[in-house]
Structure formats: structure tokens, C-alpha cells
Amino acid sequence: MADNRPIGVFDSGIGGLTVLREIIARIPSESTVYFGDDGRAPYGSKSHDTIVEYSLQDMMFLESKDVKMIVIACNTASTHAYEVLKKHSKVPVVEVVYPGAKAAVKATRNGRVGIIATNATVSSGLYEKAVKEEGKNIRDLKIIQQACPLFVSLAEEGWWNDDIAHLTAERYLAPVKEFGVDTLVLACTHYPLLARTIGDVMGDGVTLINSGISVASVVEQYLKDNNLLSDGSSVTREFYTSDDAKRFENVAAPFLGRGLPNGTRKVTVDRFDVSEYMR
Ligand code: DGL
Numbered sequence: 001m002a003d004n005r006p007i008g009v010f011d012s013g014i015g016g017l018t019v020l021r022e023i024i025a026r027i028p029s030e031s032t033v034y035f036g037d038d039g040r041a042p043y044g045s046k047s048h049d050t051i052v053e054y055s056l057q058d059m060m061f062l063e064s065k066d067v068k069m070i071v072i073a074c075n076t077a078s079t080h081a082y083e084v085l086k087k088h089s090k091v092p093v094v095e096v097v098y099p100g101a102k103a104a105v106k107a108t109r110n111g112r113v114g115i116i117a118t119n120a121t122v123s124s125g126l127y128e129k130a131v132k133e134e135g136k137n138i139r140d141l142k143i144i145q146q147a148c149p150l151f152v153s154l155a156e157e158g159w160w161n162d163d164i165a166h167l168t169a170e171r172y173l174a175p176v177k178e179f180g181v182d183t184l185v186l187a188c189t190h191y192p193l194l195a196r197t198i199g200d201v202m203g204d205g206v207t208l209i210n211s212g213i214s215v216a217s218v219v220e221q222y223l224k225d226n227n228l229l230s231d232g233s234s235v236t237r238e239f240y241t242s243d244d245a246k247r248f249e250n251v252a253a254p255f256l257g258r259g260l261p262n263g264t265r266k267v268t269v270d271r272f273d274v275s276e277y278m279r
Contacts (some may be wrong), residue, residue, distance in 0.1 A: 002126055002231035006031035006100045006238070007219065008062030008091075012043040012054075013156055014251050015190030017071030019096065021256055022189045022212035023071070027220050029232030033065045037269065039242030042152045043076040044118020044188065049278070051120060055081035056274035059089055063236070063268065064090070067091060068204045071219060075117055075187050079124040088277045092222060099134075099218050100185055101130035101209030107207045108183040110166070111138050114176040116198075117187035127187050144179040148172040148191070155190035158251055161197050169194065169201040177202060185209040239264040 009020050013036045020034050035058055039044075043051050055077040062070050071094045072078045072085065078095035085093050104113050113128050113135070120144045135141045151172070154165050176184065184206055186192050194208040199208055223229045237260065243250040245264040254261050 001227070003068050003228045004031065004230045004234065005066055005068035006033045006236065007069050007071060008033050008035070008065060008067030009073045010035040010037065010058040010062060010078045011074040011189055012036070012041040012076065013038040013152075013190070014248065014255075015152070015193070017252055017255055018189050018192040018210065019071060019073035019212040019215050021182045022216035023219055024256070025221070026216040030223070030230050031234070031236040033062060033067055033240070035061055035240045035269070037242050038156070038248060038250060041156065042118065042149070043074065044120045044149055044152060046120065047119075048080050051076060051080040052084055053274055053278060055085060055124045056277050057264060057269040057272040059085050060272040061240070061269040063090055069094065069219070069222070069266075071215065072096060073189050073215070075127065075189060076120045077259060079121050079126040083156050084277065094215065094222065095185075096125055096189065096211045096215050096218055097130050098134070099214035100187060100209055101127065101134045103211065103214045104131055104185045104209045105135040105138065106182050107209060108138070109193065110182045111141045112179060113141070114179065114181035114184040116148050116172070116176065116184065116191060117145070118152065118191070119147045119149055121187055127185070131185070142179070143180065144176055146172060146176050148188075151194055152188065152190045152261070155193040159174065160193050165194055165197045166201065169197050172200050173198070183207045183209060186211070215243060233271065236262070238262060240267045242267060242269060249254060
């Protein structure tokens with residue numbers, strides 16, 4: 001029997017749209033509910049406990065929309081809160097770190113991999129661990145991590161390909177280039193929005209990894225294996241933000257290449273009491 005409930009996707013803001021876009025491209029017959037916590041972004045500069053608390057509230061909001069699966073379309077939330085969400089969610093939870101790490105290991109030829117991410121993801125050390133685990137058969141695997149916190153603000157502002165983005169990227173990426181990476185993981189879902197700028201600065205010969213593509217295939221496989229695919233008879237796309245709905249739409253609609261027919265609704269999720277899950 002088909003399961004026509006939507007897939008829930010959340011991020012601290014608009015970054016998770018880079019994952020949503022890949023999910024829609026791969027399995028267009030699935031309905032989706034997207035929540036961007038723009039009002040409380042960025043997550044990448046918050047403490048572990050705050051990231052966990054916010055992510056649990058995001059999860060509860062999506063559960064209130066009767067989703068059949070939750071995709072944590074945020075590396076910061078995936079590194080800090082995946083285990084807690086997996087434990088408490090009523091539905092299966094998919095994270096973004098391991099699919100990205102797997103794709104990076106597959107892509108590298110010289111064994112030098114760069115990971116660019118938020119401060120919270122870098123300091124968790126979990127992305128590096130994931131790449132090491134996935135690449136355990138690569139002799140002499142060398143990894144460099146670099147936090148690029150301003151990329152999130154540039155992405156949220158819509159300044160993806162201008163001079164300011166370029167200068168910022170040059171400064172952040174200088175040590176990564178110097179390290180000689182041939183593969184660079186965009187380990188924050190906001191960063192693919194700046195892919196053109198990042199690609200220009202890194203130059204030809206460096207493969208950029210957008211984990212959204214791998215995540216979409218993990219989602220599809222899971223739905224298939226567990227008989228959760230929809231029959232595509234009534235596909236819906238819902239969008240929610242905790243900040244200004246118009247602002248969200250102004251960025252989301254052109255990026256997704258479509259209008260958002262049902263609009264975007266503003267919601268607050270801090271009403272969800274997650275204290276019992278935080279103990
Ligand atoms: N998009 C998020 C990530 O993948 C976090 C950005 C932020 O809120 O700092 O890490």
C-alpha cells in the first residue's frame with residue numbers, strides 16, 4: 001500500500017532547500033513539508049544544548065504535520081542532534097553527514113579532502129570522523145577542516161555570487177587550497193548556494209560535494225525498502241518559516257525554480273516542550 005504522507009525536511013533556514021531541491025528532483029511524486037528556522041538561525045554558532053533543543057522542536061513541529069520521515073537537512077543539527085532525534089522521533093530520521101562523507105571519499109583521487117562547515121560542525125569533529133571511517137581504505141587520507149561562518153549570512157542574504165562573497169571565499173579558502181585538496185565537501189547545506197563562487201575560488205580540478213544529491217538517494221532507497229513510497233496521486237509542497245514569510249519566499253522560489261503555490265506560513269516552534277527529551 002502507498003504511503004502518501006509527506007516527507008518532513010528542516011534546517012536552521014534556507015540552506016536545507018539545497019537538499020529539498022534534490023529530493024524533489026529525484027522523487028517528485030513525494031509530498032514535502034519544509035521548515036526553515038530562520039528566526040533562530042544561525043545554528044552554527046550556538047552551543048550543543050541549544051542546537052539539540054532547537055532540533056527537537058523542529059522535529060516535533062514536523063511530526064505535528066503528520067510526516068512519514070524527517071530529513072535533518074542541516075549538518076550542524078545532524079552532527080549535534082541526530083542521535084537524540086533518532087531516539088525520540090516517531091518516524092525514521094535521515095541525516096546528511098554520512099551521505100556527504102561517502103560521496104567525498106568516492107570522489108577523491110589524491111586522498112586530500114577539505115571539509116568546510118559551521119563552527120559547531122567543525123568543533124564536533126564528527127564530519128572528519130565520518131570521512132575517516134568511510135575512507136578507511138584510502139592510504140594516506142589527509143583532511144583539512146575550515147569553518148566559514150559568514151557563508152551562512154551571505155547565503156541567507158542572497159549574496160551568492162557577488163564581490164563580497166568572492167572576497168570572503170578567498171579568505172576562508174586560502175588554507176584549504178594551500179593544502180592541495182582535490183575534493184571539497186560543502187558540509188553546511190547553505191554552502192551549495194555559493195557553489196559558483198566557491199568553485200571559482202578553488203579552481204578547476206577540485207570537486208565540490210553537495211551532500212543533498214546523496215541524501216536524496218538515501219531517502220528514496222529507504223522509502224523503497226520500507227514500502228513507504230507514495231503513489232503520487234496528490235503531491236503537495238508546504239513551506240514554513242519561523243521568520244518573515246515573504247523574505248523566505250523571495251529566496252526560496254527562484255532557487256527552487258517554481259512559485260510556492262500555497263505560500264509560506266510563519267510559525268513558532270518554541271512552544272514545543274522538549275525538556276523531557278533533554279534529560
Ligand atoms: N545549514 C546549516 C548546516 O548545514 C547550518 C547553518 C547555520 O545555521 O549556521 O550546517
